[in-house]
Amino acid sequence: MEQFKKDIQLGLSNVPKTLPSKYFYNKKGDKLFQEIMSMPEYYLTNAEFEIFSQKTKELIHLLNLDKERHFELIELGAGDGVKTIELLKELITQGFNFSYLPVDISANALAGLKEKLHIVLPTLDVRTKQGDYFEVLAGIKETKKPKVILFLGSNIGNMLDDKAKSFIYQLGKNVLPDDKLLLGVDLVKPKEVVLPAYNDKQGITKAFNLNLLDRINEELGADFNLDEFDHQPEYTEEEGIAKSFLVSKIHQVVTIKSMGKVFAFKAGEKIHTEISRKYNDAILNNIIKETDFKLKEKLTDTKGYFADYLLVRK
Numbered sequence: 001m002e003q004f005k006k007d008i009q010l011g012l013s014n015v016p017k018t019l020p021s022k023y024f025y026n027k028k029g030d031k032l033f034q035e036i037m038s039m040p041e042y043y044l045t046n047a048e049f050e051i052f053s054q055k056t057k058e059l060i061h062l063l064n065l066d067k068e069r070h071f072e073l074i075e076l077g078a079g080d081g082v083k084t085i086e087l088l089k090e091l092i093t094q095g096f097n098f099s100y101l102p103v104d105i106s107a108n109a110l111a112g113l114k115e116k117l118h119i120v121l122p123t124l125d126v127r128t129k130q131g132d133y134f135e136v137l138a139g140i141k142e143t144k145k146p147k148v149i150l151f152l153g154s155n156i157g158n159m160l161d162d163k164a165k166s167f168i169y170q171l172g173k174n175v176l177p178d179d180k181l182l183l184g185v186d187l188v189k190p191k192e193v194v195l196p197a198y199n200d201k202q203g204i205t206k207a208f209n210l211n212l213l214d215r216i217n218e219e220l221g222a223d224f225n226l227d228e229f230d231h232q233p234e235y236t237e238e239e240g241i242a243k244s245f246l247v248s249k250i251h252q253v254v255t256i257k258s259m260g261k262v263f264a265f266k267a268g269e270k271i272h273t274e275i276s277r278k279y280n281d282a283i284l285n286n287i288i289k290e291t292d293f294k295l296k297e298k299l300t301d302t303k304g305y306f307a308d309y310l311l312v313r314k
Contacts, residue, residue, distance in 0.1 A: 001219065004023065004219065004220070005220060005258060005259060007020050007023070008023075008216055008220060008256070008259075009256075009259055009261060011271075012261075012263045012271075013263075016269075016270060016271075016272060017263075017265075017269070017270070017271045017272070018271065018272045018273070019212055019246075019271055019272075019273050021158055021273055021274040022105065023212055023215060024208060024209075024211065024212055024273075024274075025105065025106050025109075026211075026215050027108050028211055028214075028215075029208065029211050029212075029215070030106055030108055030109055032204060032207055032208040032211060033079075033208060034080060035204050036200075036204050036205055036208060037082075039197075039200045039202065039204060039205075041196040041197050041199075041200045041201070042197045042200070043193065043197055043303075043305050043306075044153065044154055044186055044197065044305075044306060045082075045083075045153070047301040047303065047305040047306035048083055048152060048153065048184050048301070048306050048308065049082065049083050049086070050301040050302065051299050051300070051301055051306065051308050052083040052084070052086040052087055052308075053083075053086045055299050056086055056087060056089075056090040057090065058299065059087065059182075059299060059308070060087070060090060060091065060094065062296070062297045062299070062310050063148060063180060063182070063310070065096060065146075065148070066146075067094070067095055067096055067097065068097070069097065069145075069146060070097045070098060070099070070145055071096075071097070071098045071099075071145055071146040071147065071148060072098065072099050072101055072140065072143070072145050072146070072147045072148070073088075073091075073098050073099070073100050073101065073147075073148050073150065074101045074103060074137070074140070074147055074148070074149045074150065075100070075101070075102045075103060075149075075150040075151075075152070076103050076133045076149065076150065076151045076155070077103070077104055077105075077133075077151065077152075077153070077155045078102030078103060078104050078109065078110070078113055079104065079109055079113070079153070080109065080112065080113060080116070081102065081113045081116065081117065083152060083153075084100075084102075084150060084152070085116075085117070085120060085121070088100060088117075088121055088124060089121065092121065092123065092124065098125075099125040099126075099127055100117075100124055100125065100126050100127070101126075101127045101128075101129055101136075101140070102114075102126070102128055102129070103128075103129045103130075103131070103133060103136050104128075104129075104130060105130070105131070105132075106130075107130050110128040110129075110130055111128075113128070114126055114128050134170055134171075134174055137149075137171070137174035137175070138174055141174055141175065141176070144176070146176075146178070146179060147175050147176070147179040147180070148179070148180045148181075148182065149171065149175065149179070149180065149181045149182070150182050150184075151171075151181065151182070151183050151184065152182070152183075152184035152308070153184055154184055154185050154186040154276065154277075154279075154306070155184075156168075156183060156185060156277070157185060157186055157275070157276045157277040157278065157279070158274060158275060158276065158277075159275075159277065160241075160275065160277070161277070161283075161286070161287055164277070164287050165287050165288075165290065165291070168181075168287060168288055168291045168293060168311075169290065169291045169292070171291075171293075172291050172292030172293055172313055173292070175313050176313065177313050177314065178312065178313060179312075179313045180310060180311065180312050180313070181293060181310075181311040181312075181313070182308055182309070182310055182311075183284075183308070183309045183310075183311060184306065184307075184308045184309075185277075185278075185279040185284065185306070185307055185308075185309065186276065186277075186278050186279065186305070186306055187278060187279055187280060187300070187304065187305060187306060187307055188237060188240045188278040188279065188280050188283075189237070189278065189304075189305060190237055191235050191236060191237060193305070194235045194237075194242055194278070195233055195235050195242070197242075198233035198235075198242055198244060198276070199231070199233045205231065205233075205244075206230075206231035209231045209244060209246055209273055209274075210226045210229060210231065210246070212246075212273060213226055213229060213246065214226060216256065220256050220257070220258045220259065221256060221257030221258045222254060222255065222256040222257070223254060223255050224254050225252070228248065228249050228250055228252055229246050229247065229248055229249065230246070230247045230249055231244070231245075231246060231247075232244075232245045232246075232247045232270070233245075240277065240278040240279075240280075240283070241275050241276070241277050241278065242275065242276040242278070243272065243274070243275050243276075244272075244273045244274040244275075244276075245270040245271060245272055245273065246270070246271040246273055247268060247269070247270050247271075248265035248266065248267060248268065248269045248270075248271075249267065250267050251264075251265065251266055251267045252264075252265050253265070279307070281295075281298075284309060288311065292313050292314050293311040293312065293313055293314065294311065294312055294314055295309060295310075295311055296310045296311065296312050297309075297310045298310065
């Protein structure tokens with residue numbers, strides 16, 4: 001709670017104002033994001049699901065795993081695991097010896113995933129890990145077992161390039177040579193495809209963004225009036241970064257009781273809440289060039305909207 005308070009105070013004191021996207025994910029936020037992933041406009045889920053469901057054997061072949069040696073399949077930000085289940089099923093069918101370690105900051109998401117997997121894949125060895133990615137990886141690095149890390153759903157796209165470079169570098173420091181990283185990324189494409197994914201007709205994405213203000217109200221005693229804020233996404237193909245903002249409709253003042261702070265908003269003032277970086281080979285190679293990983297292969301969906309890149313630790 002103290003870290004939440006510090007992050008919110010810092011973000012709303014910034015010029016321009018910001019709010020960390022990691023705080024989208026409370027119980028209500030988790031549910032809304034599941035709805036987002038089911039939206040017809042949100043092509044990312046369907047595109048990556050196509051890769052995992054229709055190119056599963058090809059994916060396993062690219063991973064070049066040894067059936068005789070036990071390995072750990074570690075998924076960072078596992079969520080509901082809907083795509084990964086397709087891979088897990090095929091790995092079991094082909095007789096691979098492995099454990100599945102889903103990692104997530106949300107205990108609620110992990111509990112739901114473990115319950116689902118117990119029903120769908122009762123023989124699977126599942127070891128849920130709640131917490132910070134690098135703390136979890138550091139804790140299991142010493143097992144010396146081969147590791148395949150999944151970082152799917154273009155979650156890395158929530159980082160600007162410098163932060164993504166640091167993230168991939170730190171991943172390399174927490175795994176061993178020849179360990180693998182399967183990185184799911186959204187590819188650069190026209191705004192006519194991208195923008196509707198962040199501004200659906202049903203208003204689910206808007207509700208997801210506004211829920212962050214609602215959470216601040218509930219947990220920190222703020223008085224944000226959600227009716228006086230709107231959701232605004234922005235994207236150009238040239239920049240390749242989708243951005244989400246909450247925009248104050250009027251001049252207003254918000255009090256956060258637990259901080260004893262008052263924050264003023266001008267009419268039209270933006271709060272930057274999230275980015276979603278889009279990639280191509282050149283952008284990704286630039287990000288990994290000073291890390292311990294090298295790019296080996298990639299698989300894309302039939303429309304070329306999404307790619308899963310295989311990186312190997314040097």
